[in-house]
Amino acid sequence: MSLLRSSLLVGLGTVASRVLGFARDILFAQVLGAGPVADAFLAAFRLPNLVRRVVAEGGLNPALVPVLGRLEPAEAARVAGDVTTILALLLLGLVALVEVAAGPIALLLAPGLGTEETLGLVALYTRLAFPAVFGVTLASVGAAFLNMHRRYGVATLAPLVVNGGLILTLLGLGRLSLAPEREAAWLALASSAAGLLQLAIIAAALLRGPDRPVRLRRPTLSPALKTLLRAGLPALFASGAVQLFVLAGTQIASFWPSGVSWLYYAERVMQLPLGLIAALAGSVLLPELAARHRHAGVEALVAAQNRALALALLLALPAAAALAILAEPIAAVLFRRGAFAAEDVNGTALVLAGLSAGLPFATLGKVLSQTLFARGALRGTLFAALAGLAATAGAGAALGFLLGMGGIALGISLGCLVHAGALIVLLRRAGLWRLGRDFAGQVLRIALATGAMSLGLGGGLAFLPQPGALGLAALCGGGLAAYAAAAWLFGAVTPEDLALATKKP
Known part of the structure; x- marks a missing residue:
């Protein structure tokens, strides 16, 4: 399967997941709004959702792909089985710990929510939702094994079960007349059930056919397994850097009324382009870079990295420019209904505009980290993630004090900038940062095309200052068409890009 077809399959699955996620969040806003119950539920939902996003976007792949890729297929299947068994036991222990310590965890997740009643709701929803981590994490590890065998179909489509299950639950709750607290409890429970169903689907795919990627047995502490166990936690932390920045921002936002909800809804919009790039990087780009590192040398690795950066x-x-320009109509069209008031639209739009500034840097971080992952340099990526997290916490608190929720969003964007900068420093030290005139010229052409699109969107928004759903769709479609035309005219996309994408790995 060519890199283009693999990327399209993974990309379409990711887009479908994000579309379902948007539908889910629209229903969240309609049912729960942005009040205390919504803040409590979304604060509790943040932790299992963080794990789900990180592992679904290939967060464990940096630990799995380089090590298993060096083994013979039979030995790789046995080590994969050992990893699965040990990880299942560790996850069971983690879930049990969270169930017992949900109260202190609630205070850690949202220290600013204040009242004992609200923090009690956070603890309750955490207990109900966190078992999803067991199912989703094991399912994502299984999906990584399938991806290594280039069996992308089930691995890409299985995550749709989580959002699909929550949507069905929300539609069912819409027919009942329950208190918001009980509605949120049912949603938390449904997320756990959907995570276990996703695991069942992946397990069925792993056990089907003679060429099984996983062979279960009593675990043997082999050198390969030791390497994977040492690398797993740093890989998760480094892969989930942006999610951790948002988690830090959520802790700060909990001191603002409805702040947790505004940040959640805005970040969900930003995740559409970022999640697509992250999924492609973890599922398709990382195995490609790892293969080039093993067989083609430094020059081929740098060339692939630069091409991935440009794309x-x-x-x-x-995407960043469009989100900043259309922040208010996006928030209004997607979420302005039911319990979600006009004030919530303004707050969400303000946060979305601030987050959009960090989208290009978050994207750079996703791609640049894959080169270090391919080399097995997890310690460096962990350092970069910690630097970005510290920047987010410091800048988010300071800018939040000065500018409110918009300042917290800018603090998260600054964390993304620091993270990307730290990765560049690490790559320069390793001799893997050489951009060249061709790359700089292509980025300039992309920027020019983006500027042309922005002018068109600004003019369209002046003509339709308060667009509805159809108006927003027309603006987005027109902006996409304008960008595609400008990118072609300025030469932002070259025939070499398409040739590389369609080349067999």
Whole structure:
């Protein structure tokens, strides 16, 4: 399967997941709004959702792919089985710990929610939702094994079960007349059930056919398994850097009324382009870079990295500009209904505009980290993630005090900038940062195309200052068409890009 077909399959699955996620969040806003119950539920939902996003976007792949890729298929299947068994036991222990310590965890997740009653709801929803981590994490590890065998179909589509299950639950709750506290409890329970169903689907795919990626047995502490166990936690932490920045921002936002909800809804919109790039990087780009590192040398690795950076910016720069320009109509069209008031639209739009500034840097971080992952340099990526987290916490608190929720969003964007900068420093030290004139020229052409699109969107918004759903769709479609035309005219996309994408790995 060519890199283009693999990327399209993973990309379409990711887009479908994000579309379902948007539908889910629209229903969240309609049912729960942005009040205390919504803040409590979304604060509790943040932790299992963070794990789900990180592992679904290939968060464990940096630990799995380089090690298992060096083994013979039979030995790789046995080590994969050992990893699965040990990870299942560790996850069971983690879930049990969270169930017991949900109260202190609630205070840690949202220290600013204040009242004992609200923090009690956070603890309750955490207990109900956290078992999803067991199912989703094991399912994502199984999906990584399937991806290594280039069996992308089930691995890509299985995550749709989680959002699909929550949507069905929300539609069912809409027919009942329950208190918001009970509605949120049912949603938390449904997320756990959907995570276990996702695991069942992946397990069935792993056990089907003679070429099984996983062979279960009594675990043997082999050198390969030791390497994977040492690398797993740093890989998760480094892969989930942006999610951790948002978690830090959520803790700060909990001191603002409805702040947790506004940040959640805005970040969900930003995750559409970022999640697509992250899924492609973890599922398709990382195995490609790992293969080039093993067989083709440094020059081929750097060339692949630069091409991936250019293609990522081709998506991220216009997406960031469009989100900043259309922040208010996006928030209004997606969420303004039911319990979600006009004040919530303004707050969510303000946060979305602040987050959009960090989208290109978050994208750079996703791509640049894959090169270090391919080399097995997890310690460096862990350092970069910690630097970004510290920057987010410091800048988010300071800017939040000065500018409110918009300042917290800018603090998260600054964390993304620091993270990307730290990765560049690490790559320079390793001799893996050489951009060249061709890359700089392509980025300039992408920026020019983005500027042309922005002018068109600004003019369209002046003509339709308060667009409805159809008006917003027309603005987005027109902006996409304008960007595509400008990218072609300025030469932002070259025939070499398409040739590389369709080349067999």
